[in-house]
Amino acid sequence: MVFADSRFANFLRKVIPSRYRPFGYLQHTAMLRSSGRVMAGPFTSMQHVGQSAGSAMIPKILGIYERELASLVDAAVADQPDIIVDAGAAEGYYAVGFALRLPQARVIAFEMEPAARDLLAAMSRLNKVTDRVEIRGKCEPSDLQGAIEPARRPLVVCDVEGYEDKLLDPVAVPALCRASVIVETHDFVDRGITDRLARRFTATHRVQTIWQQERSGSEFPWKTLYTRCLPGRYLDWSVSEWRPERMCWLHMVPLDGR
Numbered sequence: 001m002v003f004a005d006s007r008f009a010n011f012l013r014k015v016i017p018s019r020y021r022p023f024g025y026l027q028h029t030a031m032l033r034s035s036g037r038v039m040a041g042p043f044t045s046m047q048h049v050g051q052s053a054g055s056a057m058i059p060k061i062l063g064i065y066e067r068e069l070a071s072l073v074d075a076a077v078a079d080q081p082d083i084i085v086d087a088g089a090a091e092g093y094y095a096v097g098f099a100l101r102l103p104q105a106r107v108i109a110f111e112m113e114p115a116a117r118d119l120l121a122a123m124s125r126l127n128k129v130t131d132r133v134e135i136r137g138k139c140e141p142s143d144l145q146g147a148i149e150p151a152r153r154p155l156v157v158c159d160v161e162g163y164e165d166k167l168l169d170p171v172a173v174p175a176l177c178r179a180s181v182i183v184e185t186h187d188f189v190d191r192g193i194t195d196r197l198a199r200r201f202t203a204t205h206r207v208q209t210i211w212q213q214e215r216s217g218s219e220f221p222w223k224t225l226y227t228r229c230l231p232g233r234y235l236d237w238s239v240s241e242w243r244p245e246r247m248c249w250l251h252m253v254p255l256d257g258r
Contacts, residue, residue, distance in 0.1 A: 022230055026220065026238045030061045033222050039063045042073040043097035049123040053090040053116035058238045060093055064219060065241065068210050072182055072251050076155050077101050079180065083108065083151035087139040087167060088159040091119035098157075099129040107132055108147045110139035141172040154179040162189030168197060170204065177204045181252040188244050197250055205252040212247045215239045 031050055038046045040063030059065035082105055086095040089109035099107045111117050117135055124130045148154040156179050158164050164183050170176045185194040198207045217235025
C-alpha cells in the first residue's frame with residue numbers, strides 16, 4: 001500500500017505543474033504579489049532571483065528570514081565596514097543585501113556550490129551590484145585571511161554548515177581578531193560547536209548568542225481560496241526556515257572597537 005501511495009504521489013507530481021502544488025503555489029504567490037522584491041527587514045526592496053540555494057525562499061521574500069539578526073545587520077551597516085566577507089553566500093541574500101546598503105564597501109562572497117554561484121551572479125545582476133560583489137568558491141582559512149587582512153573594518157557573515165569550527169580560528173586567521181562576525185552555528189552537525197567558538201573569541205570579542213524565534217503561518221500575508229483550503233501546516237512550513245532543530249547565531253564584536 002505504501003508503495004502504491006508513493007507511485008500515486010509521483011504521478012501527481014508529474015501531471016500537476018509545480019505552481020499548483022501547495023508549496024509551489026505559495027512560492028509563486030509570494031513572488032507574484034511582491035513583484036519579486038523583499039518586502040520588509042534590513043534588505044527591503046532588494047530584487048530576489050526567485051530561487052533559494054539550500055534554504056527557504058518565502059521568508060526571504062517576506063523579509064522575515066533570520067529576522068533575529070535584523071538589528072545586527074542595521075548595526076553592522078552603521079559601523080560602515082569596508083569589506084564584507086560572506087562565507088556560504090548561497091544565492092546572495094546577505095552578499096547582495098549588504099552591497100545595496102553599503103555602496104562604498106567591497107563584498108567577497110564565498111560559495112562552494114556551482115548552482116548557487118550561478119544564482120548569486122544572477123541576483124547581483126538583478127540588483128546592479130556586480131561591480132562590487134566578487135564571487136569565489138569554497139572558503140578555507142587562508143582564503144578568509146587573505147580576504148579580510150587588507151580591511152580596516154571587516155565584517156564576516158558565516159553560514160557554512162559546521163565548517164565554521166575550522167574556518168573561524170583566530171590562530172589560522174589572525175585578522176579575525178579585529179573583525180566583527182555574525183555566524184550561524186550548527187550544533188546538530190557538531191555538538192558543542194557554539195560553546196567552542198564562543199570560548200575561542202572571548203579574549204578578543206564581545207560575544208552574544210542569539211536564538212531562533214518561532215514562526216507562524218499567520219505571517220503569510222496573502223489569503224486566497226487556495227490558502228484557506230490548505231491545512232495550516234503548509235502555511236507554517238512556508239514561513240519556516242526548514243531547520244532541523246532550534247538554531248542560534250553568535251554575534252562577535254572586537255573589544256578594542258577596532
